[in-house]
Amino acid sequence: MTTLDIRGLRLRLPGAARPVLDGVDLSVDASETVALVGESGSGKSLTSRTVLRLLPKGAATEGRVEVAGDDVLTMNAKQLRKLRTQTAAMVFQDPRAAINPLRRIGDFLTESARLNKLMTAAEADTRAVELLDAVGLSADLMRRYPGQLSGGMLQRVMIAAALMGDPRLLLADEPTTALDVTSQAEVVTLLADLRERFGTGLLFVTHDLGLAAAISDRVYVMYAGRIVETGPSESIFARPRHPYTRALLASTPSLDTPQGRLTAIDGQPPDLRQELHGCPFAPRCPLATEVCTTEAPQSTSAPGEPAHTAACHHADRLAREAADV
Amino acid sequence: MSDLLLDVSGLSRTFGDVHAVDDVSFTLAEGGSLGIVGESGSGKTTTARIIVGLDRADAGTVRVHGAEQTGTARGRAARLARARRIQMVFQDPYLSLDPRTSVHDVLRETLRLHFPGTDHAARIRELLDQVGLGTRAADARPRELSGGQRQRVAIARALAVEPAILVLDEAVAALDVSVQAQILNLLADIREQTRVGYLFITHDLGVVRCVTDDVIVMRRGRIVESGATARVLEAPEHPYTQLLLASVPRPGWDPRAIGAARRALAEAESAGAEAGGAKRPAAV
Numbered sequence: 001m002t003t004l005d006i007r008g009l010r011l012r013l014p015g016a017a018r019p020v021l022d023g024v025d026l027s028v029d030a031s032e033t034v035a036l037v038g039e040s041g042s043g044k045s046l047t048s049r050t051v052l053r054l055l056p057k058g059a060a061t062e063g064r065v066e067v068a069g070d071d072v073l074t075m076n077a078k079q080l081r082k083l084r085t086q087t088a089a090m091v092f093q094d095p096r097a098a099i100n101p102l103r104r105i106g107d108f109l110t111e112s113a114r115l116n117k118l119m120t121a122a123e124a125d126t127r128a129v130e131l132l133d134a135v136g137l138s139a140d141l142m143r144r145y146p147g148q149l150s151g152g153m154l155q156r157v158m159i160a161a162a163l164m165g166d167p168r169l170l171l172a173d174e175p176t177t178a179l180d181v182t183s184q185a186e187v188v189t190l191l192a193d194l195r196e197r198f199g200t201g202l203l204f205v206t207h208d209l210g211l212a213a214a215i216s217d218r219v220y221v222m223y224a225g226r227i228v229e230t231g232p233s234e235s236i237f238a239r240p241r242h243p244y245t246r247a248l249l250a251s252t253p254s255l256d257t258p259q260g261r262l263t264a265i266d267g268q269p270p271d272l273r274q275e276l277h278g279c280p281f282a283p284r285c286p287l288a289t290e291v292c293t294t295e296a297p298q299s300t301s302a303p304g305e306p307a308h309t310a311a312c313h314h315a316d317r318l319a320r321e322a323a324d325v
Numbered sequence: 326m327s328d329l330l331l332d333v334s335g336l337s338r339t340f341g342d343v344h345a346v347d348d349v350s351f352t353l354a355e356g357g358s359l360g361i362v363g364e365s366g367s368g369k370t371t372t373a374r375i376i377v378g379l380d381r382a383d384a385g386t387v388r389v390h391g392a393e394q395t396g397t398a399r400g401r402a403a404r405l406a407r408a409r410r411i412q413m414v415f416q417d418p419y420l421s422l423d424p425r426t427s428v429h430d431v432l433r434e435t436l437r438l439h440f441p442g443t444d445h446a447a448r449i450r451e452l453l454d455q456v457g458l459g460t461r462a463a464d465a466r467p468r469e470l471s472g473g474q475r476q477r478v479a480i481a482r483a484l485a486v487e488p489a490i491l492v493l494d495e496a497v498a499a500l501d502v503s504v505q506a507q508i509l510n511l512l513a514d515i516r517e518q519t520r521v522g523y524l525f526i527t528h529d530l531g532v533v534r535c536v537t538d539d540v541i542v543m544r545r546g547r548i549v550e551s552g553a554t555a556r557v558l559e560a561p562e563h564p565y566t567q568l569l570l571a572s573v574p575r576p577g578w579d580p581r582a583i584g585a586a587r588r589a590l591a592e593a594e595s596a597g598a599e600a601g602g603a604k605r606p607a608a609v
Contacts, residue, residue: 039501039502039503039504040472040501151365180364180365180528181364181528181569181572181573182364182568182569182572182583182587184572184574184580185572185580185583185584185587186580186583186584186587188574188580189580189581189584192580207501207502208574209502210573210574210575211574213574213575213576214574214575214576214577214578214580215574215578215580233576234576237576247503248502248503251502251503251505251506252502252506252531253505253506253509253529253531253532253534253535254531254534254575255530255531255534255558255570255573257531257534257535258534259534259535259536259537259538259554259555260513260535261510261513262506262509262510262535263506264503264506264507264510265503265506265507266507268471268473
């Protein structure tokens, strides 16, 4: 069962010379964890926000974004409200920026359910206490204020709030980036538990490749508004088929790399004011040839692995090189 | 004269009844690179701020080349002299650069303050070149630059006074990995060329592994483990260092076990603290 299905999503913004999202295809099944990785400006947050139609001003969209079978881009106000309160929910990076510091935690958790008349105030309270328990927090937090909680606790409150409407899809945009590494592990455990218990599909947006490898079933790698590579996470991290994915992995300092120089990617991602011809990564790519600057590469599957695709003219060459090393 | 570049001894700082920094001692050799790792509330940033002179210590000394840094530098000359010994690069270059001042003027201002009456134009070109910025970037204001370029400007400004020590407080944490790699490589090159010593404050053990010779691990104001980076990361002795290492996400990672280890450590410590007395910053 497909919880989220994005097909050919194109998003244009006023003042940008090219689409900010350019033909994005992405899907999340029920009970599946999918990571969307990329650097700032790649369009990964914009993609996840489009799922709730939280679009910047003046944005024009093409394509389809279906959540549980309904196209988000053509919804009316009432349907959209139902989508945002009951079908899909989002957990943001900074819990302190997403919560009113002057209202009690209990108010915050039950507000949406009460205002949308999904349940009575008493039922909402009961549900909120249940969810606090599910995220490992005690019921007396209901009467506390956000300022009295640590960042890790508050992020768990945000996750509990996201689950109030029993969403089919949870969008998590860098939910652990603001947390310490040891609390990150706790939040990740929590998300995995909830996915198992409620069958929620999870789209995890992150810039952290190690984290994506550790928690996700499948991965999408974005660059300049396009999905450049996707596949099962073991396969992507062990045998990247796109030079950008390989370069990202090489430039991440890890515990296994010895002291010394990292393999940096020279240059900058393409500017939005610039039109793109051919492959967006070509100017920074060590494998680029003439065809890369003229013709946009289509996604092709790895031999014997139909689910692992990369949009690169030289994907097979890269795979052969990796095999030789 | 000591051949040690930086000698920190018995540093303590309390805020109310919380020991933010508690009897912290370490040394940094000439041209060396020391990492300070820890989570929020570990006291790593307070330690850095005391060393730079942005905060004062309740007890303990900070010596650079054997000369003690006074707790509060009184007067303009003393403050400038301290700035020439130690410079700091902050996490967010957008907040630490004046949005209305061009890159060229930022550097000229610093040079004028410290070296009045010398030829600044040549030195500015040299600094821009050293951090890999072109002359086009020199006329730009901070908002016209990318995050990586802004951090290069912050590094150029810190290097302008030819400091003996550069304190880098999460200086690459806000950057994308591809840009972070460029900046880490740049810092490695600069250390080779200038023999400046680095104090690298970070929560990222991968970064520590990459750019430091030695490392100290801080927790709740205290140093729990210290030693050569390779040794500490390969054979950590303290349970907290072990927990930090286990927390780094990788394939086959077990977040559940980390959560359990974290709670076990917190319980063991709170049992110890009740017997011990003084209050520490609460665990998150």
